[in-house]
Amino acid sequence: DGLWRARLWRVGQLDDVLAEAMTLARLAAKGADGPAGRAAGRGTRYSLAEVLPRVNHARLLAVRAEIRRQVNLLNVAERVLNNDALPAAEVCGEIRTGEEATRALRQLAGLLDGAALGKPLLRARILRLMAMISETFAAQIAAPALPSCLSEVAAAVAVSFEPCRLPRPAAILHDQVVWVTTPVRIDFAGGWSDTPPICTERGGTVLNAAVTLNGLYPVQVMAKLNTAGCIRLSSIDLGERKEIRTTAELLDHHDPHDWAALAKAALILAGISPSRREEPLAKWLKALGGGLDLTIFSSLPKGSGMGTSSILGAAVIACLDRVLGVPFNTDRLIRMTSILEQRMCTGGGWQDQVGGIMPGVKLIRTQPGPDQTVSLRWTVFDMSEGSELKQRCLLYFTGQKRMARNILQNVVSGYLARDPAILRTVEALKVSALATKEALDAQDISGFAAGVARYWELKKSIDPGSTNAPIEALLASVSRETEAALLPGAGGGGFIFMIAKSAAASERIRASFEAHPPNAHARFFDFDVDRQGLKVTVL
Template sequence: MFDLIIVTAANKAQAAGYRAQLKGKKNFLVLSDPGDRRAGSLGATVNALRTIKRKKLNVSRLLICHSGGDAKRTPAYAAMGKAFVPMPDGRSILEHIVEAMAKLPPRQGVTVCCGDVIPRLDARRVKFAPRGVTGVAYLDGPNQARLHGVYVADKNDPGLYKVNDFLQKPDVKKGSYLVDTGIMHFDWQTAEKMLSLPIAGDIYEEFPKLLLSSFAPFHVSVVPSCDFFHIGSSRELLQLLSICDEKGKRFIVDSVSAPIESLGGDNIVTNVPDSYGPIRLLKGECLTSLPIGKDEWYHLKYSIGDSFKEDGLWEKHALSEKMVRVNHSRLLSLRSTIGKVVRVSCPLRIDFAGGWSDTPPICEQEGGTVLAAAVTLNGRRPVKVEIHPRRDKSLKIISKDLGRETLICSSSAINDSFDPTDWSCLVRAALHVTGFKFGSIGLDIIISADVPKGSGMGTSSILGSSVIAALLHVKRYGFAKSSEIDIDEVGEKVLRLERVMGTGGGWEDQFAGMTPGIKILTSSPGKEQKVKVEKIEVPKKVLKELSSRSILYFTGQKRMARNVLRRVLGFYEENPHGFAKILVSALKDNAIKAATALKRGDIDTFASCINAYWRDKKLLDAGSTNEKVDDMIDLVRPYSSAITLTGAGGGGFMYILASSPSAAVRIRKILEANPPGPSSKVHSFAFDDVGIKFE
């Protein structure tokens, strides 16, 4: 490791920004060029050495990272500096550079490198001469040689050659060349001699000429190959660090608290505060914001192909003056208060009529029609998902309600097996259907569903919807703020998720939970199910009465919906043109009748439709009820207008529509006095008018 890492800056303002970003990190020192005048990399090196001598610092191994550029070609990160561009693992380019340099031979002396280029080479092959200056080069062809510095050397020691000449961007046609990596090392005796040099010049141009005139021994260490991570333009930034959605649109969204409404693709959005308002960008449009002074923001909108350096745009926008005025405390405050978590919450659903008609292959042959409502439970939206970034590339799945967690450390752990009895299967299936590739980013995925298991309230599908919505958001926008959820896309992926898990299921649960209020959901026959959602505008007076008469009771009877599903689909497939077809048609007609009754405020007809629905459920599968359920129904039937079990039936929640508000009070007392099991209880609920949302 290095005793000290010096990061150079072009001026005091840039240095202040670097110091703010390095605050709390040990062994770092930021130095600006003297007099706020560009000193060049050689001048900055001499200034660093003089500072060490003046401060009498005891340093054995020193690293100097030259970061004095103004990032004109990458305005998205000009305020921060390219050295601090965040990589996919959450670390900055500078952190990666320091890690790479620490792998070089641990010889005492000074190592110099570029602060915006990550070299990828075999550090074990590098040798540093005991005295003088050693450059590091790799073998490459003329295409790369024409773009960089080239060493001309004689072999004397294997892997370590004496330098005869150093050429900048030579006009070469063929052959192999010793191409400069930008890494240079010299001993402290040479560093002492350099103190007398002027604070000016380029270490990759003037300094080699000085060395060739016998200033100090000059060698080059040669490695077989070297790759570089370097961002030279906005297009390169997009190419190297963007997220690509399933429609092929590429984005970079970093430290954005303003809501994102639409991105057309090829967009870079950085450091945009909430005060900007909704972000809408066409293809190729980019946006970055600079905090100026105490409370001002300068919002810079530009095109992905704009060259601020060559086209004079830097001067047109007076960015040199604005960069000096950037308030780095405000910038870091923005970056530290966002980008930590994506939260999604969702209500449950109650089905009033038409269930089973939404399930393949029934809906594919007949089309589906379901009347359902999104509801909160006990004053809460019970389904919640949180996603946090991790420092490493692993994926941790955490269930709050189960108190369990598992760590995914390979692609096969996501994709190889989907056992629905495994508690983590749903999240792994969601990762699979959203196309998450292991190793692209590390995540903590935290799920919770504060509802009894086997509730019949669509919990599994709704949790799947919430996980998928959160994962798609992270995949496209990172951890930026957004209100955009494509309900159709999420709903379709939940169908795929349930097929992958082998549980089956229709579209009712996810669409009923994700969309607000009471609604009728319909689809036409066909393999591709497009679900139409029509919210039912129930008169306020009627909705109030409906709420006062409604009771939601957990029976304490637990069942797995997939077992009921298999029996119902088996019955349908054995009788596709007979009784089953007639029943499905009756289910759909009944849903339309119930929706019409609610629109008119006709609660009595609505109640009769619920009773018809319960009757038809039992005809489709006798397992929809049992003796304990029937006993409970008999207890409260005299005071009820309608009764049904939610979802597939067989247990879970019972929905009761009392004959009056006072009858509802009586029913609650009866149920509380006669619980069939220890977990049986009345739960409060309310119609939810929001649906799925980011929090």
């Protein structure tokens, strides 16, 4: 009870208490602890028992919080460097004034010019934080012009890519045609964990299937040499044609709404054309053999959610590689397709192209790092005639289209901002993919359905834009008949994959949707698991 009752604690005006404390400290340093020390310490003192009832605890906590806030704002750059999981929203929430925002931005700009040089993913995080601060205090500060954080993500993906510097001759004859066919993919679990920079920093785990639709390969690409001295692009499904004669035309490939953007970017990546504007395209085409006709075909609409864009990109690169005689290499093709997506500013991950390039139903995993080399583990998915999965699984095109780019940008921006909910969801996606694969290994269809249902909830959690009112209405209309349902890919439209509770329930769902389609484009597709994957043929 002695210390509790001992009157040790000086109480008074702040200036008086500090002056007395400093005097006592000086006297103690000189060894003057006699009468002078006692005289200096005669201010009013209380014991803890007397002080605590008098303390304004709310004010004390508020002062401590304010001191902590001020210290945090003095060390924004250091905190970003030392805490990879620091939420950007937490930093923004600590800033109260335009002046504080300006000081924080100045610290972060110094980080970009210093410790973050040559570290594109760190730079992407910093730029995302700077953008959030600038947006929050736009009315109070002159916000600096900032590059896109997504451009730094693209730089990270392309770290190990070296563009071709010299033109090369074709490895096919003028009367030969290179023909590439490929399935599309349905993702059952783990999507988003494959998206840069998530996979680059944390590794990815995805379970998906290569599928044919209505018995056909939905994506096909053909290439043939010509003598016209130009590149002629054609899209069979869109009915579009374009003739290209300059390097500048090919370098204009960043608009995802341009139907030819993918082909133009692939021609540069594959080394058919130069990557530098000052080099004439005619010189490269002459070395190739005169010119090139490139024809692309996709039987699915853009925004279908079946990985069509990435898979078409992989097919184009594989086709052009064969034109140049580049040996087929799966790892290279996956990496080049990821770079292609980033160059087009669509920013997709690797699961789409792996899903189409490699056959069957497989668990795809990568380790953290810029080189996302995949490891594969196949599982059983019996779609033979009369099998339970064949009878219960349905694939329905909703007639709604949405570009995955918008959803991708939302998720990647949230991840770069280190949104705690997104970080938790990413880990849950990977764990769920492993569990869903194990259910298929055990031929546990109910367990597989539970994994698919869990995946759909995680998709909606990581980005609410994955669904919308019309989609939810469609799903609700058959919820009593389904054990699980999801929208493949980024969601927001496209296809619905459903697992009915029984074969009879599957027939009732089909009858209901066929009798009352939500629009003129909605329809069922028969699908089967493909056992071949991407195939390159020379005719």
